[in-house]
Amino acid sequence: MPAHLEIIGARKAFRTPEGGTMTALDGISLKLASAEFLTLLGPSGCGKTTLLRTISGFETLDDGDIVIDGVAVTQMPAHKRPVNTVFQRYALFNHMSVARNVGYALEIAGKSKREITARVGEMLELVGLSGMGKRSVSQLSGGQQQRVALARALAGKPKLLLLDEPLSALDKNLRQKMQQELKSIQRELGIGFVFVTHDQEEALTMSDRIAVLAHGRIQQIDAPSVLYQRPANLFTADFLGESNLLPVTLDGMSAHLADGQSFEVARPSGKATLLLRPEALAVTPPAGPSLSFSGRITQTYYSGKDHQIALDTGQLGPLTALIRTGGTPPEIGATVTLHAPAHGLHLIDETAA
Amino acid sequence: MSLARRKFLQLLGLLGGPTLFLLVFFFGPLLIMVVYSFLTPGLYGGVDWIFSHLNYGRILGWADTRYEKFDPVFLSIFGRSLRLAALTVITSLLISYPAAFWISRMTPGRRDFAIFLVTLPFFVSLIVRLFAWVLILRPTGFLNQGLMGVGLTAQPIEFLYTDFAVILGMTYVFIPFMFLPLYGSIEKLDIAQIEASADLGATRFQTFRKVVLPATMPGIIGGAIITFIPALGNFIVPSVLGGAKVLMIGNLIEQQFLSARNWPFGSALAMLVMTAVLVLLVVQLRLARHGEH
Numbered sequence A: 001m002p003a004h005l006e007i008i009g010a011r012k013a014f015r016t017p018e019g020g021t022m023t024a025l026d027g028i029s030l031k032l033a034s035a036e037f038l039t040l041l042g043p044s045g046c047g048k049t050t051l052l053r054t055i056s057g058f059e060t061l062d063d064g065d066i067v068i069d070g071v072a073v074t075q076m077p078a079h080k081r082p083v084n085t086v087f088q089r090y091a092l093f094n095h096m097s098v099a100r101n102v103g104y105a106l107e108i109a110g111k112s113k114r115e116i117t118a119r120v121g122e123m124l125e126l127v128g129l130s131g132m133g134k135r136s137v138s139q140l141s142g143g144q145q146q147r148v149a150l151a152r153a154l155a156g157k158p159k160l161l162l163l164d165e166p167l168s169a170l171d172k173n174l175r176q177k178m179q180q181e182l183k184s185i186q187r188e189l190g191i192g193f194v195f196v197t198h199d200q201e202e203a204l205t206m207s208d209r210i211a212v213l214a215h216g217r218i219q220q221i222d223a224p225s226v227l228y229q230r231p232a233n234l235f236t237a238d239f240l241g242e243s244n245l246l247p248v249t250l251d252g253m254s255a256h257l258a259d260g261q262s263f264e265v266a267r268p269s270g271k272a273t274l275l276l277r278p279e280a281l282a283v284t285p286p287a288g289p290s291l292s293f294s295g296r297i298t299q300t301y302y303s304g305k306d307h308q309i310a311l312d313t314g315q316l317g318p319l320t321a322l323i324r325t326g327g328t329p330p331e332i333g334a335t336v337t338l339h340a341p342a343h344g345l346h347l348i349d350e351t352a353a
Numbered sequence B: 001m002s003l004a005r006r007k008f009l010q011l012l013g014l015l016g017g018p019t020l021f022l023l024v025f026f027f028g029p030l031l032i033m034v035v036y037s038f039l040t041p042g043l044y045g046g047v048d049w050i051f052s053h054l055n056y057g058r059i060l061g062w063a064d065t066r067y068e069k070f071d072p073v074f075l076s077i078f079g080r081s082l083r084l085a086a087l088t089v090i091t092s093l094l095i096s097y098p099a100a101f102w103i104s105r106m107t108p109g110r111r112d113f114a115i116f117l118v119t120l121p122f123f124v125s126l127i128v129r130l131f132a133w134v135l136i137l138r139p140t141g142f143l144n145q146g147l148m149g150v151g152l153t154a155q156p157i158e159f160l161y162t163d164f165a166v167i168l169g170m171t172y173v174f175i176p177f178m179f180l181p182l183y184g185s186i187e188k189l190d191i192a193q194i195e196a197s198a199d200l201g202a203t204r205f206q207t208f209r210k211v212v213l214p215a216t217m218p219g220i221i222g223g224a225i226i227t228f229i230p231a232l233g234n235f236i237v238p239s240v241l242g243g244a245k246v247l248m249i250g251n252l253i254e255q256q257f258l259s260a261r262n263w264p265f266g267s268a269l270a271m272l273v274m275t276a277v278l279v280l281l282v283v284q285l286r287l288a289r290h291g292e293h
């Protein structure tokens, strides 16, 4: 499948007021298939907004290229690019009605009144605001404004939609509802979405692929399950979800933990890090070879389904585990032994940046 | 004492002072002017208490034919005043709008300093500032010497005592009145809205026309009105920079009260200005109410 959006070696540095430079994008390359939902995920200040703004044309690249459907748009001004944006704080035109906001792109394109009215009606229905066209945007709730912003960005039939933390201002319930709606709208329209968030749960549930960014670089770009189960480096492993990272030494046949336990793995000798997700640990030992960890419970959190416990194993340091205990909560100070199956374990190479 | 009565007295205590103040110092003089404009001038100044509509007749076309034929000069001076005040509003707007935009984008420290500079002329005597313009504009002034120096003109150009000089002077005096409300509405404008407009395909000009201009319209209208009103009645600028050639209605009123000592006629002229201002305010209210829907 030809790439719908392609970013090639994008670089961007800002001049700071103190006179230095701040590298916001440090050589970013990625490809987006058509109708793909890609999420940019990363800590604050890692360059997500900057990357989005270079795609929409509000920032110019110092180096690199942006290609949309085979056309290089790197030098094209924002108003000519076939992409639209849902802004973080919506940026609705508050002197216009809902309908005029939604129809703005068509009004600018010089479409006929009839065509605009029809399309606006269609868009309002898509986002569940039918009949609200005459309202002023200041009379809407935050969630409704969010929908207007979405309808406005979609009305002009962009090839690509950019969304900069569009849900961050909504409360949790509404956010989950909007996540599902956004996803189904994206499937229905079949256009590419580039979505920015720093909520990892949001990223994991919505995306076809996630690009994890840090310090202006892509750390890893993969499907959510791959990213979670097989992170390519320590940053991704640590950033995404809870993780226990244990150093191991490899001798070519097996890997050895610091406490002497080992498991078979075919890798060249050297050092590596073992990733153990908290949910991989269980109280009952699995069938087949396993690793086990004994320790004293130092902390417990109850999440509704599971107990998250912090375990002090002594030699291996602290571990976090998610365990399901039927009713009786684990007690702080008690000693437990937890087990993890010794196959399918994920190792991160020391050299992976 | 009943609650309602106590509430009433409390309200009276609160509002009584300001109301009395307004009655005595604002509506009082105004009422005197209205009454005087319908009286006959006294022989040596003051008024005779005889009803007359001829003060208005002299302005609007039914002069007392025993003494004079109707002279449209007053209406034409009034017309000129409206024109000069309107042109002052337009030039102030054309200067203030980009300036306000530019200043609103500055870093906070510079911004405060720039706004301070805009209001700085308030601290210098008006007369001093206007005579400085006389020195600049007169035939042997800096402007003409400069123009002749670079060879743009052989003869000095008449700048002083022209419409140009009066508009220039009034723009100079009233520009802060235009700038401040305009700045208020421009500063509130969300940059993200401008970006959103470009994102949806609008050129810079379309964005200006459809987003920036409507969003800042309250500032434009507010600034235009509070510039227009004092410009219309102003008599200091035209008397310094316009001389006898560019009289405005303010000069005329001043003359009637201070030199001609025809108070009723002066009052009638003043009522003309008042009426224009009232009409303007009513139109603005209508527009504002229309804008809400």
Ligand SMILES: Nc1ncnc2c1ncn2[C@@H]1O[C@H](COP(=O)(O)OP(=O)(O)OP(=O)(O)O)[C@@H](O)[C@H]1O
Residues within 6 Å of the ligand: A014, A015, A016, A022, A023, A024, A042, A043, A044, A045, A046, A047, A048, A049, A050, A051, A198
């Ligand atoms: N206009 C600018 N001038 C100077 N520096 C900037 C500018 N815009 C962004 N930066 C810097 O570039 C870096 C990346 O910023 P960016 O806004 O892309 O981060 P982000 O990933 O969107 O963060 P957040 O999650 O907090 O929104 C930051 O260090 C920021 O300070």
Ligand SMILES: [Mg+2]
Residues within 6 Å of the ligand: A048, A049, A050
């Ligand atoms: Mg951001």
